[in-house]
Amino acid sequence: MEDFGDFRDLDVIGNGAYGVVYRARDQTNGSYVALKKILISITSDGIPMTTLREISLLKNLDSYNHPHIVKLLDVIHRRADRDNSLELYLVFEYLERDLADYMSHLPPSAVIPTHQIQRLSRELLNGIDFLHSHRIIHRDLKPSNLLISSQGTLKIADFGLSKSYDFDMRLTSIVVTLWYRSPEVLLSQSYNSAVDIWSAGCIIAEMYAKKALFPGSSEANQLGKIFELTGKPLLEDFPNCSVDLDQFLMTIPCEPRQLIPRLCDYANDLLKKMLNLLPQNRLSASACLLHPYFHQELL
Template identity: 50%
Template sequence: MLGIMAKEIRGQYEPVAEIGVGAYGTVYKARDLQSGKFVALKNVRVQTNENGLPLSTVREVALLKRLEHFDHPNIVKLMDVCASTRTDRETKVTLVFEHVDQDLKTYLNKVPPPGLPLETIKNLMRQFLSGLEFLHLNCIVHRDLKPENILVTSCGQVKLADFGLARIYSCQMALTPVVVTLWYRAPEVLLQSTYATPVDIWSVGCIFAEMFRRKPLFCGNSEADQLCKIFE
């Protein structure tokens, strides 16, 4: 695993376009120069100590790599892990995932009125829950489920993305209330209570409703406002 973490990304992947900018860095669409296939590069900045990368980060990446061998149809594949030292105190870890052209948010925006047929919603939800069950059975709480993290291929296959990354991002912190996007955040997270896998099920419910409505269910502009909208 340490050998994988030490690999340099430079020269192996050619960035093609910027996909998006998140709280933890920029995501790029890139070309694998060996296979010619497109991939998604997600950069994570990790604080290092005198012993290098924290053991917790190495464990989390090892877990993500282990899940790759199960080849679950509803989980985006982690294809490679590369690391490069930025400073004495920080290392950039780049996670290389298979690339899917659209997420659920984009998919829903393309749907003409009156919206998705019921059978299509049932099919998407079945795949969505199958992937989430797999994560939970492997002791992974996603913690940031939202339409942007649910990928939909051109043939309608659902793939969960960004699972486990919140734990890597916050590897030296306790579980924090800021990890889940506000509109899909469970009440126990908003109330800063203890939480586990049920927070993902709350997010599933919000996304399920959004498939019918084609707009978010609870659009709070602050944590307090979000709670008010939920209680209403």
């Protein structure tokens, strides 16, 4: 057990992008916080941009106090034991569990009620819409990065891979955990905020199915599973593609409900438009929120 100023760490609760996350107690008021520990090697260029980017983005977002974005409470730093290293601790509000943990603890025969999936999906897309309206792309949306409060509210967390974006970025393809990675990233194409919509569609589908929609074992296997839903793309759909598309069998597109039978008509249509193979044809987060799926009463 260690002390970090006013905070004492209790246990490890997860591993985020570029850091280990601890549950800790604020010794001034007894409340719990989440401490994200980042060990930084200080070079001649100073602190790495990935770290500065996350702090800058979160501090900027906190001023809006959005209900579906995790709050950054404090930043603590101290010298590490090794030379030219710095220990940085991002102090976040503590939420009891994440969506992956919630789903994994459901009884085998239980399902998430449809009205609850609708509410969590709305909160997820509200958070994404807020990020995109501020020109921020998350780039690593997955169930373990969606925290759930004791009141059941969803909040987006872990901004270690987030970036302020320009249209059609051509950046490293190592963004987004494989099962939630969009086809354009897998195909090493330029990409934009539509990658978050793809990830969100995978997450919503997973809430209905209680299992990952595209549980690929490699990038090629991941693409194969995606093409089973969307159909194999044409070469002109992804010009200068770095992947040999001839290795994949020609497939006929199918409806999401063929993979997830419990989808209602509106849920099927929403996921079809979020999981469109072509990023330019996917709905934006704000358009998703206007979809009839969110304006029906579900049990």
